[in-house]
Amino acid sequence: xxxxVIDLDKEHEERFLHYLERDPLAYYFxxxxxxxxxxxxxxxxxxxxxxxTGVMLIYKGRIAQPRGSARAVKALIEHIDIRDVEGMVxxxxxDLLLRAFKPERQAEMHMLHMRKGQxxxxxxxVSTRLRAKDARAVAALMxxxxxxxxxxxxxxxxxxxxxxxxxxxVKAEGRLAAIGMARTIDIGxxxxxxxxxxxxxxxxYATANVSSLVREIFKGTRDALIHVFKDNxxxxxxxxxxxxxxxxxxxxxxxxxxxxxxxxxxxR
Numbered sequence: 001x002x003x004x005v006i007d008l009d010k011e012h013e014e015r016f017l018h019y020l021e022r023d024p025l026a027y028y029f030x031x032x033x034x035x036x037x038x039x040x041x042x043x044x045x046x047x048x049x050x051x052x053t054g055v056m057l058i059y060k061g062r063i064a065q066p067r068g069s070a071r072a073v074k075a076l077i078e079h080i081d082i083r084d085v086e087g088m089v090x091x092x093x094x095d096l097l098l099r100a101f102k103p104e105r106q107a108e109m110h111m112l113h114m115r116k117g118q119x120x121x122x123x124x125x126v127s128t129r130l131r132a133k134d135a136r137a138v139a140a141l142m143x144x145x146x147x148x149x150x151x152x153x154x155x156x157x158x159x160x161x162x163x164x165x166x167x168x169x170v171k172a173e174g175r176l177a178a179i180g181m182a183r184t185i186d187i188g189x190x191x192x193x194x195x196x197x198x199x200x201x202x203x204x205y206a207t208a209n210v211s212s213l214v215r216e217i218f219k220g221t222r223d224a225l226i227h228v229f230k231d232n233x234x235x236x237x238x239x240x241x242x243x244x245x246x247x248x249x250x251x252x253x254x255x256x257x258x259x260x261x262x263x264x265x266x267x268r
Contacts, residue, residue, distance in 0.1 A: 001048060003075035008043040012052070016045060019052045024187045025113060026248050028225055029065060030057050032185050036164055044079060046072035062086060070096070085255045094251040101255030105148070108230040109252040112244035114214065116222040119243040121211035125204060127168035130179065135159045137176040138167065145195040165192070168212045170205040180209030182217055189217030191226040194235065206238050214242060 008016055017034075020027040033041040037059070046054035046068055054068020056076040063086045066076035073093045077100045080087070089097050091108060098106070130138060135158040142150040158167070165183040169176050177200035181193040191213050196206050210226075217224045226244055228235050229252070 003053070003071050004047045005075050005079045006045055006047065008045055012045055015052055016043065016055065019055060025223060025225060026111070027055075027067070028188065028190055029059070030055065031187060032183065032190070033057060033059060035185055036183075044076060046075050048072070056080075058082075063088075065089070066093075085253075087253050087255060088250050091249040091251050097251060097253055097255075101253060103253045104256050105252075105254040107252050109250045110228055110230055110236075110246050111248040111250065112226050112228060112239055113247035114224045114243045114245065116218045116224075118245075119211075119214055119218070119224075121214060121242060122204065122207045125170065125208040127170055127180070127209050127212035130162075130167040130169045132159050132162055134167070134169065134176065135162070138169070138179050141176055141179055141197055142193070142195050145197060150195075166213060166216050168209050168216075170200075170208055172200055172203075172205075177203075178205035178209055180206075180213050182213040184217050184220050186221065188221050188223035188225055189213075191217075191224065194226075194238075201234075206235070207241060210238060210242050 020030050024031060030043070034043070040060050042058040044056040044058070045052050048071070054066065054072025054076055056064060056066040058064050058080070062082060062084065064080045064082065065088050066073045067090060068076070070093060073089060074096050077096055080100070085101060087097050087101065088109065135155040138158045139153045139155045142153045161181065165181050167179065167181045169179045171177060178196040179193065180191065182189050182191045191210060194206055194209060214224050224244070225247070226239055228239060
């Protein structure tokens with residue numbers, strides 16, 4: 001029996017949400033984008049005999065996250081019609097993604113988790129809440145600190161995100177030295193961005209920002225999450241020190257040219 005891939009429709013909505021509820025923290029991006037950014041998100045289902053065996057989120061037409069059984073993930077990947085893609089799959093499905101895309105960058109990525117009561121937050125140095133007036137400085141710091149990931153970051157994008165996210169920072173010598181951002185929904189909070197200017201690293205600023213964001217998250221929910229590349233030792237040490245522990249493992253790729261054409265058809 002072949003796997004059928006369709007766009008999410010009203011008929012399958014309830015079953016789709018029930019599928020995510022099996023492990024809501026692992027499906028955090030799906031749930032957050034369903035609740036807060038549905039206009040920028042596309043959801044696909046992999047069906048076998050009418051049963052959902054996989055799902056995929058495509059965010060802003062460039063970030064794809066297929067999840068599910070090996071058969072389902074293979075079928076979903078075949079329906080990623082994006083020339084340049086950022087993709088993330090369960091670690092055991094790494095080869096399926098590599099067969100479909102040429103990687104410019106690839107890495108094992110870990111989702112870390114912390115339950116309220118497990119935190120060991122930094123004391124002393126306090127981060128400040130950042131506002132729209134800080135957006136230009138935030139964007140400049142991100143572009144300089146991580147040109148590969150954030151090289152096209154804009155102040156306008158930062159200002160928009162401030163409507164739904166918490167941004168904090170540490171200022172030193174009259175300038176913004178480090179920043180962090182988190183977004184919280186009912187199931188938990190995700191620390192999305194941590195960056196420190198090169199001249200101010202190894203001073204505890206990242207730990208201060210992570211701690212401030214975790215405090216904010218735990219005001220409204222009991223679970224905090226963060227993603228980190230396995231090979232990013234300094235970041236891993238900071239997050240572990242604050243109390244985060246490994247939860248799920250994924251494989252990330254920022255891809256080049258697709259190796260084959262899209263197979264099959266989709267209901268639109």
